[in-house]
Each structure stands twice: as structure tokens, then as C-alpha cells.
Amino acid sequence: MGQPVDLGFGISLIDLYDLQTAQRTGAYVFHEEEVTIIETSASPSIPHLLKGLEAISIDLHDVKNIIVTHIHLDHAGGAGMLLQHCPNARVFVHPKGMRHLADPSRLIAGAKAVYGQSFDALFDPIVPIPEDRLIVKEDGETLQIGKNRTLTFLHTPGHANHHFSIYDQTSNGIFTGDTAGVFYPQLLSYGVELYLPSTSPNQFDPEAMRTSIERFMTLRPDRIYFGHFGMSTHTQVVWNQLHYWLPLFVQIGYDVVNEQMNLSFTEKTEAVSNRLFDHIQTFLRKQQVPDDADVYKILQLDLQVCAMGLVDYIEKQKR
Known part of the structure; x- marks a missing residue:
């Protein structure tokens, strides 16, 4: 397993080895008094996340906030399992995603329709999250973590209707989930940057995606934190x-x-x-x-x- 990467501004990136592949999905960890994690990937990735938290000396009792940008299983499928290890944490989710984390039966059915016999190896188990540990964030609402850090939630459809992104003023960065596409850092060794849109079913909407990307651009971020995978500071290249x-x-x-x-x-x-x-x-x-x-x-x-x-x-x- 690769070691967590220090991205600066009190943020670490833990590789979650989705599909047993390096640099595929990652969790972002804020080292604040209220430890906050953005993205969990699917349940088979949770052992990697736990090892990564141990490597950066995070006590699981100190994890207070788990945020999922959207409820697709490669981003949120492991949230219920992670929550079992973090007794003081809550899970933050888009309003349209809350009921599916509480009762993931439709999520499971949808993923089985796409992935077929591979479903169990990729995603099982999907653990329901008690409703009293789920927190909804509306567009523009904030979350204070620690004394000096505020996260702002932005509803950003296009990839999915149940998608929000998170703006971190401290790093002037945006955690874009899949709305700003996929970054392929495997190509950096060839001196190539590649960013492709993620148009997966069944709520892809190109006009909504364009509008969300324009919204990102108006914030003039210095950093984009991708769900797949890692951080880019070359924001104009991304756009x-x-x-x-x-x-x-x-x-x-x-x-x-x-x-x-x-x-x-x-x-x-x-x-x-x-x-x-x-x-x-x-x-x-x-x-x-x-x-x-x-x-x-x-x-x-x-x-x-x-x-x-x-x-x-x-x-x-x-x-």
C-alpha cells in the first residue's frame, strides 16, 4: 500500500485502491480538531482507508465528519462500513441521496444492473446508515471544522442529480467528485495531463454539467481535488x-x-x-x-x- 500523500493546507490523500488499482479512488482527510474525510469509495476500500488513517496517526474516535460527494458506490458505498469504525462521526450527503444511504436497496439494484456478476467483488457489503447519523447539506450551506476552516457545499449536477461539491476556502480548492471529470495521473510519467468528463448512467446531463463547471470556474480555485484521482493545480488545463x-x-x-x-x-x-x-x-x-x-x-x-x-x-x- 502506498503511503498517504501530504497535499498541504492540512489535507492528506489516501489511495483507496478501488478495483484493486492504485490511483483510482482516494479519500481526502482534513487534520483538524474535528477530523473530516471526503469520499470513502466502496466497502472493499475501507481496509485501505483505515490503514491510511493509522499511518497519519488519526484516532478513529476523532473522526467527526464523513462527506460523500454523491451516492454512487465507488464514492459512498463504503460509508456505512467506515461509520462502524468511527463512533463519533456523521455522514454528510446531498438531499437527494440521503434516503439511499439509509436504505441502499435501489443503489444495489442499479449497480447490479450495470456490473452484473462483478457486483459482489466490487461493492459488497453495502451497510445501511442510521438516519440519525445522516446530515443533509443544501446548496450554499457550510460546515465549520476546527477554529479556522469552513467548507461550503455547492449543488453541482451533471454527473448525477444527487451530487454536491465542497469548496475549501483555506486551500482555495474544490472537491469536485465526478462533476469536473476524471484525472488520470498515471499519464504524468509521460508528461501528459488528461482530464475526461464522467458521463455514466443514468442521470448524466451535459447542460447541467457545463453549468456546474462554469460555477467552479467563477470561484477561481487554485486546486481541484478529484474523486478519481488526486489533486491538480493546473485548473485552466482542466477547464x-x-x-x-x-x-x-x-x-x-x-x-x-x-x-x-x-x-x-x-x-x-x-x-x-x-x-x-x-x-x-x-x-x-x-x-x-x-x-x-x-x-x-x-x-x-x-x-x-x-x-x-x-x-x-x-x-x-x-x-
Whole structure:
């Protein structure tokens, strides 16, 4: 297991090894009197989170706040299990996500529909959270942690309707979950930065995503803390890439669906995924990234899920 990374401003990043893969999902830990954790990943990641907290000398009794940007299982699936280890903690969630953490049956059914027989290995168990330990945060509401730190919650749909992001004034940074896309730090060793939108089903909305990204930009942050994975200080590069890739993703989705209307949903998804992959591989080849780079394993999985969300969105629009 990699050691937690000190990001400065009293924040550490713990690698949670989602899908047993390094630099896939991470938890952000605030070293305040009221220890606060943003993101938990899925339940199989909780042992990594506990080891990471031990490595930075965090007593689990001191954990007071657990925040999940949204309730997709790779961000919040482990919250119930983590809570069992943190007797003094509460879980903060978007208003539209609260009931699903208290009763995760619909979350489980939705994930099984996407991941099929892989569900147990990826996500099991999903532990319900008692309602008296769940706290909802409305748009613009704040949370004071410690004497000098305030977190502000921003409702930021686009990836999901039950998504908020967290602005930290102390670091002038935003924890964007999946709304500002996915960062692939595996490519940094090639001198390449890649930020792609996350268009997974079934609440992807490109207009809402654009609006949320514009909202991030108006805050002029110095740092973006991604759910997948890590921190970027090159905020203008992030915005530029999202403005390039998001409309391209949507256009590819429409092109495939319009060209191949008689295909099944699964066949359309595969066709969209393949076309997205070809575009991104062409981009990376121009940056001298070899075709056997490890990042392609993650990209293929991400693009399959992105393609599902694109086809789902487009077919809803057509209906």
C-alpha cells in the first residue's frame, strides 16, 4: 500500500485502491480538531482507508465528519462500513441521496444492473446508515471544522442529480467528485495531463454539467481535488480539456445512435465506447504515450460506463 500523500493546507490523500488499482479512488482527510474525510469509495476500500488513517496517526474516535460527494458506490458505498469504525462521526450527503444511504436497496439494484456478476467483488457489503447519523447539506450551506476552516457545499449536477461539491476556502480548492471529470495521473510519467468528463448512467446531463463547471470556474480555485484521482493545480488545463472533450463525447454518442438506430442498447454502447477509445488513443499517441501503457485498462472500463450514460441520455432525449 502506498503511503498517504501530504497535499498541504492540512489535507492528506489516501489511495483507496478501488478495483484493486492504485490511483483510482482516494479519500481526502482534513487534520483538524474535528477530523473530516471526503469520499470513502466502496466497502472493499475501507481496509485501505483505515490503514491510511493509522499511518497519519488519526484516532478513529476523532473522526467527526464523513462527506460523500454523491451516492454512487465507488464514492459512498463504503460509508456505512467506515461509520462502524468511527463512533463519533456523521455522514454528510446531498438531499437527494440521503434516503439511499439509509436504505441502499435501489443503489444495489442499479449497480447490479450495470456490473452484473462483478457486483459482489466490487461493492459488497453495502451497510445501511442510521438516519440519525445522516446530515443533509443544501446548496450554499457550510460546515465549520476546527477554529479556522469552513467548507461550503455547492449543488453541482451533471454527473448525477444527487451530487454536491465542497469548496475549501483555506486551500482555495474544490472537491469536485465526478462533476469536473476524471484525472488520470498515471499519464504524468509521460508528461501528459488528461482530464475526461464522467458521463455514466443514468442521470448524466451535459447542460447541467457545463453549468456546474462554469460555477467552479467563477470561484477561481487554485486546486481541484478529484474523486478519481488526486489533486491538480493546473485548473485552466482542466477547464480547457473538459470544454473540448464534453461536447465531443456527446457528439460521438449522437453520431453512433443516429447511424445505428436498429442496434440494441448494449451494441450501441459498445460502438460508442470503441469510438471514444479511438479518439483518446489518437490524442495520447500524439503525446508519445505507448499503446501498452497501463492507463488503457482504466480508460477502457471508464469509457464503457461513459458510453452507457451517453446512450441512455440520448435515447431519453429522443423519447
